[in-house]
Structure formats: structure tokens, C-alpha cells
Amino acid sequence: MRIEQLLLKNFRNYESLSILFPSRLTFLLGRNAAGKTNLLEAIGMLSHGKSFRGASDHDLLRYGSNGYYIKAKYSRAGQKGEMEIATDVSTGDLRRKIKFNDKAASSRSSIVGEFICVVFSPSDLQIIEGSPADRRKFLDAAISSMEPEYLQNLIGYQKALRQRNALLKKIRQRQANIADLQIWNARLVQFASQLWSRRENFLLSFKEPFRDALEQISGNRDAMNLELQFSHRDDLKESYDKNVVRDLSLGYTTSGPHRDSLVFLKDGRDIMQFGSQGQKRTAALALRIAQFHHLKQKLKITPLLLIDDVIRELDTMRRSAFVKLLRESGQAIFTTPDLDGIDEDLKSLVSQSSVIHILGDGRVEQSVG
Numbered sequence: 011m012r013i014e015q016l017l018l019k020n021f022r023n024y025e026s027l028s029i030l031f032p033s034r035l036t037f038l039l040g041r042n043a044a045g046k047t048n049l050l051e052a053i054g055m056l057s058h059g060k061s062f063r064g065a066s067d068h069d070l071l072r073y074g075s076n077g078y079y080i081k082a083k084y085s086r087a088g089q090k091g092e093m094e095i096a097t098d099v100s101t102g103d104l105r106r107k108i109k110f111n112d113k114a115a116s117s118r119s120s121i122v123g124e125f126i127c128v129v130f131s132p133s134d135l136q137i138i139e140g141s142p143a144d145r146r147k148f149l150d151a152a153i154s155s156m157e158p159e160y161l162q163n164l165i166g167y168q169k170a171l172r173q174r175n176a177l178l179k180k181i182r183q184r185q186a187n188i189a190d191l192q193i194w195n196a197r198l199v200q201f202a203s204q205l206w207s208r209r210e211n212f213l214l215s216f217k218e219p220f221r222d223a224l225e226q227i228s229g230n231r232d233a234m235n236l237e238l239q240f241s242h243r244d245d246l247k248e249s250y251d252k253n254v255v256r257d258l259s260l261g262y263t264t265s266g267p268h269r270d271s272l273v274f275l276k277d278g279r280d281i282m283q284f285g286s287q288g289q290k291r292t293a294a295l296a297l298r299i300a301q302f303h304h305l306k307q308k309l310k311i312t313p314l315l316l317i318d319d320v321i322r323e324l325d326t327m328r329r330s331a332f333v334k335l336l337r338e339s340g341q342a343i344f345t346t347p348d349l350d351g352i353d354e355d356l357k358s359l360v361s362q363s364s365v366i367h368i369l370g371d372g373r374v375e376q377s378v379g
Contacts, residue, residue: 040368
């Protein structure tokens, strides 16, 4: 997977920009807040149609503009492709249009799985240290990259969940009947069955590359197991009936795939509670390395790597694993303030790279190393 050109209009701090990516490796150099991560964010939008930083479309608009525009030219398995994402808020409501090879895409889910990338970010630690929702977000994105049908089922489930939660509040306000819940209960059970099956299959095939990544990073010191704790998988329909009073009291649905939890166990104990900071960082890096190899194996495509200023945070062993990944990868794009302090292994890659200086205020200078 290679991106060849990126065009931006009114995206974040970029009013108008065109960048070429002729090399296998590209370093985006610049001071903090100059706009380095904004470029990675724009490229990442092509993968899932949304920001990996969790920003809304409104947040992505350049101040004072009526919409942003992203266009990329890329190659996938030797085939050329183009993708465009455009938004417009001039009428008050935000409207979005996506084109794939000059044809309008029917939905965001229809482009998922076309542009394959893996993002390494300092915020990856939040997957380990954050809430179960953070880990489900990783899980859902990883599966969706390979199976667009999964994303369609997830969207369907989330819509049905919102409808059931809205109905719970109406029932509590005596504006609807409890019997009306059965329609949404049945729909949720149908979607949940599909989500659980795909989550289970994903985890079965993901555990091996995750173990391999852990061993590569830390030897056998930080061996861990991945487990998915399902929320009432075997009795979801009964759970809806049994817990209806609690759901009504809380105003939301308390069982189902949206309550699943992905856990990282070392010696049978959850590292979120009992792991050291080093073990958590190892797990976060291993997740992304495993995701890269898993995608490569399943899709027979080498994902593009987007690496957001994580090089300096790695100790010697983790950096060695990271450099090994880079040597096995196809194209990679880094952000970093400068090349000072980068070890010789990484410096040896600089000679094969392009360097883009991010100057701030939406300005860049491009050179070939």
C-alpha cells in the first residue's frame, strides 16, 4: 500500500496543499503544533472515513471555511486508485461526499478496507489504560479494516441500540409501552450474534501475531494473553427481559456487545490494574505491530505505516523491534520534531527517505534525502 500524492483544502491549518510521497520512507519534521499530525490525520481519514484522533468533521475545518477537501492518489497491489472526501457546511448542516475512483461512495462503510494503514500514536497507551470502550474501539477498527460487513453490522447494532435507549426513556415517562421493546430486543440480538462471531474469530487469529510481537519486543519477560469478556453472549434475549427494570431506571441498555471488554492478562491478572508502565507500553506497541502483520497476512497487502512521534519514547529493545518492523514494511510516514537523538539504525533509513519540513501556518518545504 503506497500513497503517492495528498491534496488538502481547508483541512485543519492547511488552506491549500499538495504533497508528493516518492520514497518508501517520509519524515515530517517540525516543531510542536506546526501541523505534522494533521497530515497523518488526513491520510488516516482515507482508511476509515474519520479521524484517528476522535475529532468531529467540524473540528477538521480550517477556521472560517465552509468545508474541507481531501484527495489522495495511491497504489494498492499494483493497482492505481484515487479517493476524495469533501464536506460542506455552507447550508448550516454538515454534508459529506466520498468518491472512490471518481464514483460516489454510497456510505463510509463502503470505502473501509480499500486504503489500508496502521497508525502508531502516543495515544495508543490509552487502549491499555483507558476504558473498555477504548479497547472496543481498537477491536472494531481492526476488524472493520478486513471485513466491511462487520462495520455494517456494527452500525446497524448502534442504531438499534440508540432506538432502544430512546424507547426506555419514553417508557419511563409513560409515553410508550414495555411491550414495544421486543422489536428492538430482537433486532439487537440479531446484530449481536454477527458481531460476537466475528470478534471471536478475529481474536483467535490475532493472538499469535500478538504473542510474536510481545516476544520480539521483550523476549519472554512480558508474555500476556488476550481475552474477550462477552456481555451476556449466551443469554442476551433473556438478559433484556430480566434486566428491564434496571435498564428503565438507568435509561440505557446494560448488556450486549457494547459492554464487551478486551482484557490483557499477565499471569492471570489484568495489566490495566496490576501491570507496570513498561508492560503497558509493551502491550500497546505489540498491538500495533500485531495489527500490521495480521492485516498483511489476511489481506495479502502490506499496510501503510503512519507513525506519530513515537520514536523517542521507545527504549532500546522496543526501538529495535520497531526498526525491524520498518525494514519489513512497505511505505512509512513519520512525524518527529527533528532527527537529533535518533539512533544509527533509524539514521541509516534516512538516506532512503524524503524529508518534508512542516513550517507552521499551513506551509511546508519538501526535499529528498
